[in-house]
Amino acid sequence: MKSSLRSGQLIKWKDDQGFGFIKPIDNTHEIFLHITEVRDATRRPIVGDTIYYRTSEQNGKVHASDAFILGARLSANSQHSSATPKNAVQGRSRTSSLLLETSLITVFPLIGAIHFGLTTNNSIPLFLYLTISIVSFTLYSDDKSRAQQKAWRIPEQTLILCDLAGGWIGGFIAQRKLRHKVSKSSYQFAFWLVVMMHHIVWLGWLISGKNLMG
Structure with a gap:
C-alpha cells in the first residue's frame, strides 16, 4: 500500500553519486532520495528544491519514492507529446x-x-x-x-x-x-x-x- 504524498526541502545532494536527503516539512527525520526515484523531471535535483514524495521501506530503512521536483515536473501532455520523442532523440x-x-x-x-x-x-x-x-x-x-x-x-x-x-x-x-x-x-x-x-x-x-x- 502506497503512503500519502509528502513534501520537504532537499538539503543535501551529491549529483555525481545521484543521491541526497530531504528534510520533511514537519521537521521529522531526513529522508534518503535516490535519483532513480525522481519522476518526470525536466532537470536534475539541486539543494533547496521542494520535493514531493511518498515513502517506502527497504532493508529496514525508509526512503523516498515516486518523487518529483516542484516547478520542474513535466506536464501530463508533455510527457506523451514532447518528452518521449525528445528522450528518444x-x-x-x-x-x-x-x-x-x-x-x-x-x-x-x-x-x-x-x-x-x-x-x-x-x-x-x-x-x-x-x-x-x-x-x-x-x-x-x-x-x-x-x-x-x-x-x-x-x-x-x-x-x-x-x-x-x-x-x-x-x-x-x-x-x-x-x-x-x-x-x-x-x-x-x-x-x-x-x-x-x-x-x-x-x-x-x-x-x-x-x-x-x-
Missing part, C-alpha cells in the same frame, strides 16, 4: 556517440589483435578482448546495481584487473552507458593507464612483431 544521439567513441579507442588494438592472429595463427588475444569485455561489462553493471541498493560493492581492483586482462573495451562501454565510475578521477586515471598499456603493446607488435617472428 537524446537516446539515439547518446548511442551514436558511444559507438563512435568506442570505435575510435578500439580500432588500433583490434587491428593489432587481428594482425597477431593472422601472423601467428593464434587468436587468443582477440578472443580475450571479446569474452572478457562481456565479463567486464557484467561486473560494472552489477557494481552499479549494488551501489544503488547500498549493498556490498565489487572492489575497484577487481574491475581494473578485469580490464587489464582484456576487458577494458567492455569496461569503457559500461562506464559510458551506465554512467558508472566516470566521475571518480583516481579510477579514471587507473583505467586509462590500462587502455594506454594495451595500445603500447599493440604498437610494439605492429612495429617489431613481424621481425621477432622472423
Whole structure:
C-alpha cells in the first residue's frame, strides 16, 4: 500500500553519486532520495528544491519514492507529446556517440589483435578482448546495481584487473552507458593507464612483431 504524498526541502545532494536527503516539512527525520526515484523531471535535483514524495521501506530503512521536483515536473501532455520523442532523440544521439567513441579507442588494438592472429595463427588475444569485455561489462553493471541498493560493492581492483586482462573495451562501454565510475578521477586515471598499456603493446607488435617472428 502506497503512503500519502509528502513534501520537504532537499538539503543535501551529491549529483555525481545521484543521491541526497530531504528534510520533511514537519521537521521529522531526513529522508534518503535516490535519483532513480525522481519522476518526470525536466532537470536534475539541486539543494533547496521542494520535493514531493511518498515513502517506502527497504532493508529496514525508509526512503523516498515516486518523487518529483516542484516547478520542474513535466506536464501530463508533455510527457506523451514532447518528452518521449525528445528522450528518444537524446537516446539515439547518446548511442551514436558511444559507438563512435568506442570505435575510435578500439580500432588500433583490434587491428593489432587481428594482425597477431593472422601472423601467428593464434587468436587468443582477440578472443580475450571479446569474452572478457562481456565479463567486464557484467561486473560494472552489477557494481552499479549494488551501489544503488547500498549493498556490498565489487572492489575497484577487481574491475581494473578485469580490464587489464582484456576487458577494458567492455569496461569503457559500461562506464559510458551506465554512467558508472566516470566521475571518480583516481579510477579514471587507473583505467586509462590500462587502455594506454594495451595500445603500447599493440604498437610494439605492429612495429617489431613481424621481425621477432622472423
